[in-house]
Amino acid sequence: MATMPDRFWNEAIETLSPGEVRRLENERLTEQVAYDVATSPFYRAKLDRAGVTADEIRHVEDLARIPFMEKGEVADSQADGTLLGINQCAPLDTIVRIQATGGTTGQPMRIGLTRRDIADYGEVGARALWAMGCRPGDIVFECMNYNLYAGGLSDHLTFETLGAATIPFGVGHSERLLRMMAGLRDPVGIWATPSYAVRLAEVAAQLGIEPRSVGLRRGYFSGEAGLQVPGYRERIQDTWGMVARDQYGTGELGLHSGECEEQNGVHFGGVGIAIAELIDPDSGEVLPFTDGRQGEVVYTSIRRQACPLLRMRSHDLMQVFTEPCPCGRTSFRFRILGRSDDMxxxxxxxxxxxxxxxxxxxxxxxxxxxxxxxxxxxxxxxxxxxxxxxxxxxxxxxxxxxxxxxxxxxxxxxxxxxxxxxxxxxxxxxxxxxxxxxxxxxxxxxxx
The missing domain is CATH 3.30.300.30 (ANL, C-terminal domain)
Incomplete structure (x- = not known):
């Protein structure tokens, strides 16, 4: 749904004022919590134990009354062979895709998606990719893992939602990838982890291929925070002669957040899809979203049918920026400082x-x-x-x-x-x- 002029993928959402965002969040939060409680014994019990009813959760600030949930709770509930576990809210005959998180901190967690969930995932991804400079007609090699994980199939379809000509290459076969890229007349882009760009350059050196001759001119990178390390982005750009842009996302909800041309943090892409709270990782206290504030981000679904999440701790530590961005997007920006469980x-x-x-x-x-x-x-x-x-x-x-x-x-x-x-x-x-x-x-x- 690209708008003209082509600064935004979805101008109506990406330029909402803070007050308009909060009204949208409150409206959808009320609907989501009512849905969660009506369809999930787990969520009913969660609110009962907290002494809260669904009717009392009407504003973002009310979320503080609900205990946090952990990814491990869902993964543990699947350990006995249950397909989706405690937070499944939609019947299986409406769930058309099942993917998994990467499991970097433990057992991978299976996640179901309905057709509407998939459409929302593609919408949020397209917002981020558009901010990163991807456009319809761009050729992109998708080099993430298609084996269960969101970075493969689901992220591939975000490029298709935007209109990019997307090649489902996957992981491995680096020599074949280099030769295929070099054999094309048109410049190409890549969707990968930033460390893979480093690895691919090493493979090129072993083959006697000059990386800049391959024609790889745009890099859309995610899965690692390497581009935020001073010198790492510059090294990748200089090696390949490309423009490298950063994206943050979560396998559980998508929430793709892309870096615009200003390179002053990634823009939160989940407006209208999820609520992000900032908390003190030690005390759990909710922190105000003020410019420069640091904390752990906690996510709540507000438009998810199959497997919604209610105050899920991400363990991602971030610094948020709320001052206006010259690009015109009004969502908060952030940079990842690390993960509390990687520390x-x-x-x-x-x-x-x-x-x-x-x-x-x-x-x-x-x-x-x-x-x-x-x-x-x-x-x-x-x-x-x-x-x-x-x-x-x-x-x-x-x-x-x-x-x-x-x-x-x-x-x-x-x-x-x-x-x-x-x-x-x-x-x-x-x-x-x-x-x-x-x-x-x-x-x-x-x-x-």
């Missing part, structure tokens, strides 16, 4: 993967910026943290030991923790799939 604590110091990556990027081009932390025993972490770091191809082996010491010294000076650094060759960590930065093997997590 690890070393002798009382909170360490986030994005902070580690930022330190490594200041050592580029000698290191690629790719890394992995493997924690093999439960807390406390009172020992040097095992850290594997990719070294650039042209760094002589004789210099590796000194470089590893330099990495450790920088991390100690800037982040105040001690690391046991091991250097590995380029392409060892960055792969075709989402790169997992922190792996806790003592929990049964597996290094991919």
């Amino acid at each position: 690890f604590i070393v002798k009382g110091v909170n360490v986030f993967p994005l902070s580690v990556q930022a330190v490594l990027m200041r050592l580029a081009p000698r290191v690629t910026g790719e890394f992995r932390v493997v924690i093999d025993r439960p807390p406390p972490i009172d020992y040097p943290v095992p850290l594997t770091v990719e070294v650039a191809r042209d760094v002589p082996t004789a210099q590796h030991e000194a470089l590893a010491r330099e990495v450790a010294t920088r991390l100690q000076a800037e982040l105040n923790f001690t690391a046991a650094v091991t250097l590995v060759g380029p392409g060892t960590i960055a792969t075709e799939v989402k790169t997992r930065r922190v792996v806790r093997t003592y929990r049964g997590e597996v290094v991919q």
Whole structure:
């Protein structure tokens, strides 16, 4: 439903005033909670235990009366073979798609969608992609995982909703992908994780292909927060000669949020589809949406039929921006600071993967910026943290030991923790799939 002039995909929604957004949220919240309680024993019991009736939830502020829910609750309810679990609200004969979250913090969670849910998913995705510069007729290679996960089929269809010529390539077969791109006369784009752009450049180098000759001119990146690390975006853009744009999304609700040309945070794309609350991750206290505020985001569906979510903690820590954006979109903007469940604590110091990556990027081009932390025993972490770091191809082996010491010294000076650094060759960590930065093997997590 692109509007003219072509600054917005859905101008009516993307330029609502704050007051208009709140009225829309309140109206749809009232309808959604009534629906949830009428169709789900889980949600009825949840409100009963809180001493709240559906009729009392009429405004966004009323949500604070309802306890949070966790993704693990839904995943656990599916462990006995139940297809969709405790938050299924629509009958199975109206559910036409089942996908799963990525399971980066535990068991993947299955999610059902009705036809209207799928249409909403495509609408929100198109808003984000339009902000990122994608247009009808653009050629885009979709290089996310089509095996169950939203980044594949469902995200593919957001490009189709917008009108892009979308090629369902998937993950793996990087050599074939490069040769196919290079064999086309027209410039192309890619939908992938940012670390895959790094990996793909390494494969090109191994094949003797100059990345800029491939014709990859636009990158639509999601699944990782790498583009928010100073130097990482620039490295990808310089390597490929492309424009790289960032997108945030959630497998549970979609909520695609795209970065406009101003590059001053991603625009929340879920207006009218979900409510975002900001909370203190420790106390659970609701925080005001004021410019620069930091907190954990909590999501509530307000237009979901199959598997709605009611105050689901995301564990994504973000900083929000509410000052007007020159692009004209009026939704709040944000940048991801990290995940509370990716954070690890070393002798009382909170360490986030994005902070580690930022330190490594200041050592580029000698290191690629790719890394992995493997924690093999439960807390406390009172020992040097095992850290594997990719070294650039042209760094002589004789210099590796000194470089590893330099990495450790920088991390100690800037982040105040001690690391046991091991250097590995380029392409060892960055792969075709989402790169997992922190792996806790003592929990049964597996290094991919």
